Amino acid sequence: MPRTALIVPVPEAEPQIGELRLAHDPSAARGAPAHITILFPFFDTEELDEAALADLISGFPAFDFELDRVERFPGGATWLHPSPSLPFVDLTAAVFERWPERPPYEGEFDEVIPHLTISETPIDVQLQLPIAARAREVMLLEEDEPSGRWTARLHLPLLG
Numbered sequence: 001m002p003r004t005a006l007i008v009p010v011p012e013a014e015p016q017i018g019e020l021r022l023a024h025d026p027s028a029a030r031g032a033p034a035h036i037t038i039l040f041p042f043f044d045t046e047e048l049d050e051a052a053l054a055d056l057i058s059g060f061p062a063f064d065f066e067l068d069r070v071e072r073f074p075g076g077a078t079w080l081h082p083s084p085s086l087p088f089v090d091l092t093a094a095v096f097e098r099w100p101e102r103p104p105y106e107g108e109f110d111e112v113i114p115h116l117t118i119s120e121t122p123i124d125v126q127l128q129l130p131i132a133a134r135a136r137e138v139m140l141l142e143e144d145e146p147s148g149r150w151t152a153r154l155h156l157p158l159l160g
Helices: 013-024 048-058 084-100
Strands: 003-009 035-039 063-072 078-083 114-118 131-135 138-143 150-157
Touching: 003 084, 013 078, 013 114, 013 131, 035 084, 048 084, 048 138, 048 150
Parallel strands: none
Antiparallel strands: 003 035, 003 138, 063 078, 063 131, 078 114, 138 150
């Protein structure tokens, strides 16, 4: 069954990190835009209640943020830190509260750390930071089973 992911796309970051992501983040080559994940994995397509999801997301306001620094997870991904991070945490918490059977990252981590992945491995990058951005929507991505390509299935606008 096709997997889904809830993300906030960050098109403002693409000019600086688009090529880096294509080279170092397999999700970029499979069609996922620069983004901050709200919840992955989410429901398989057949189990998804689109109306309930749209209703939940519609209560959240759009907000401005900056990608203000490069970070690295120990032994892993290189990513950009969004500031403020709390609105992303709040979105994740609301989705998880509504669907507690779908914990972020399958419950693998104790803390949700909002981030925009540049590379799945540690790399050195020089970027012109901060990158100003606005969270305007939550996008539901769907993965095509045979190809692994990600495509937008729903665009859920944030208020304002």
